[in-house]
Amino acid sequence: MQPDGNTVGFWIAIVLFTLAMFYHAGTRARxxxxxxxxxxxxxxxxxxxxxxxxxxxxxxxx
The missing domain is CATH 3.30.160 (Double Stranded RNA Binding Domain)
Structure with missing residues (x-):
C-alpha cells in the first residue's frame, strides 16, 4: 500500500512541528x-x- 501525498505531508508537518518545539524549548531554557x-x-x-x-x-x- 502506497501512502498518498496527504499522509506524507502530514508526517512531514508533524516532524517539523516537533523540531520547532524542541528548538523553542531549548532557547527558553538558555x-x-x-x-x-x-x-x-x-x-x-x-x-x-x-x-x-x-x-x-x-x-x-x-
Missing part, C-alpha cells in the same frame, strides 16, 4: 527572561537575551 516588544501595528516580538534590562534600555522602554 534564556529564561524575554524582552517583549510591541510594534506599531500591535505585533509582538520576543527577544531572548542574557540581560533583558540592557536590551530594554537600548530599545527605549515606554
Amino acid at each position: 534564556y529564561p527572561q524575554v524582552v517583549t516588544v510591541t510594534t506599531a501595528d500591535s505585533r509582538l516580538i520576543a527577544i531572548y537575551t542574557d540581560d533583558p534590562e540592557r536590551v530594554a534600555r537600548m530599545l527605549g522602554v515606554t
Whole structure:
C-alpha cells in the first residue's frame, strides 16, 4: 500500500512541528527572561537575551 501525498505531508508537518518545539524549548531554557516588544501595528516580538534590562534600555522602554 502506497501512502498518498496527504499522509506524507502530514508526517512531514508533524516532524517539523516537533523540531520547532524542541528548538523553542531549548532557547527558553538558555534564556529564561524575554524582552517583549510591541510594534506599531500591535505585533509582538520576543527577544531572548542574557540581560533583558540592557536590551530594554537600548530599545527605549515606554
